[in-house]
Amino acid sequence: MGNDLSTALKSKKNGILNNKNSDFNNVYEINHRKSSMSITRFPVIESNIDEENGRHEHLLKVWGSNFFSPIESILESGDAKVLEIGCGFGSWIYDMAKNYPLSHFTGIDINNPKYATLPNVSLTQGDVLEGLPYPDCTFDYIHFRDFLWSISSKDASNKLFPELVRILKPGGWIEGIEFDVNILNVGPNTKFLNDALFNHIRNNGIHPEEFYNNISKLFKKHNLEYQVEERILCFADHDLSKKRFVTFYKTIKSMILEYTSISYKKYDEILDKSCVELVEYRTSYRSIRYFGKKLIA
Numbered sequence: 001m002g003n004d005l006s007t008a009l010k011s012k013k014n015g016i017l018n019n020k021n022s023d024f025n026n027v028y029e030i031n032h033r034k035s036s037m038s039i040t041r042f043p044v045i046e047s048n049i050d051e052e053n054g055r056h057e058h059l060l061k062v063w064g065s066n067f068f069s070p071i072e073s074i075l076e077s078g079d080a081k082v083l084e085i086g087c088g089f090g091s092w093i094y095d096m097a098k099n100y101p102l103s104h105f106t107g108i109d110i111n112n113p114k115y116a117t118l119p120n121v122s123l124t125q126g127d128v129l130e131g132l133p134y135p136d137c138t139f140d141y142i143h144f145r146d147f148l149w150s151i152s153s154k155d156a157s158n159k160l161f162p163e164l165v166r167i168l169k170p171g172g173w174i175e176g177i178e179f180d181v182n183i184l185n186v187g188p189n190t191k192f193l194n195d196a197l198f199n200h201i202r203n204n205g206i207h208p209e210e211f212y213n214n215i216s217k218l219f220k221k222h223n224l225e226y227q228v229e230e231r232i233l234c235f236a237d238h239d240l241s242k243k244r245f246v247t248f249y250k251t252i253k254s255m256i257l258e259y260t261s262i263s264y265k266k267y268d269e270i271l272d273k274s275c276v277e278l279v280e281y282r283t284s285y286r287s288i289r290y291f292g293k294k295l296i297a
């Protein structure tokens with residue numbers, strides 16, 4: 001099987017593959033690109049509603065709560081103003097707005113968010129790297145999820161976080177859940193898919209190996225008093241995790257096919273084999289939750 005794949009990967013496509021080595025581990029080396037790549041934006045992945053609802057269901061089950069910051073009382077009393085950046089279709093917002101009908105929820109996404117239609121929800125289309133269209137000290141709580149890998153580390157640090165801190169009230173909270181792209185105990189087909197994804201990420205100025213530490217650095221650098229929680233999730237133990245893995249790799253299929261020379265059909269076969277491997281190898285990943293408070297000046 002490894003040989004089949006190595007052969008399939010021999011041709012160079014779009015100047016991205018450096019096929020000096022047919023070893024499964026090395027076929028994806030990227031040719032060095034110009035340094036300007038370090039600030040290139042990561043292309044937006046077109047999500048779909050099923051994938052997003054699956055992600056929401058899954059994360060809620062794993063973490064047991066939609067938030068960890070101590071905001072329950074203001075959410076209940078109705079004083080809370082909440083923002084989610086990169087809200088997607090708004091499945092998190094919809095759940096929160098239903099649970100806390102007296103508080104107000106705002107979502108912003110570069111794609112037009114339109115799912116969470118409730119009276120206490122406002123959804124806006126916008127690129128968060130173009131500045132956030134809200135006055136200083138507006139929100140009590142800002143949330144993001146599976147978002148930071150959509151933008152470069154530089155943009156997160158120089159453009160996004162200063163804006164988040166600006167629009168957050170003193171004493172307000174910022175919270176994010178991200179998954180560590182360095183998945184653990186991978187079989188060969190899973191590694192193939194993951195390496196292609198890594199190359200896409202690297203090619204857009206994000207270093208997957210540093211991702212976990214970078215988020216902590218972001219909170220520290222922007223003077224947020226933060227805590228980190230982590231869960232290790234084994235795909236074999238959660239049907240929803242496996243479902244999410246498949247929908248995720250289906251969603252990004254055409255994007256990461258650019259980094260291989262395999263056909264659509266072959267990709268599907270690899271994905272099927274990878275699903276079997278998830279159980280066989282007990283493949284796992286880390287889900288990391290960061291929540292930090294803006295200090296009162």
Ligand SMILES: C[S@@+](CC[C@H](N)C(=O)[O-])C[C@H]1O[C@@H](n2cnc3c(N)ncnc32)[C@H](O)[C@@H]1O
Nearest residue numbers: 052086087088109110111126127128145146150
């Ligand atoms: C992986 S999805 C997460 C969606 C949602 N937060 C969730 O957890 O279900 C990342 C979202 O970020 C959005 N996004 C990426 N870059 C963005 C940007 N620069 N400004 C606003 N939204 C962006 C994408 O359109 C996508 O909906």
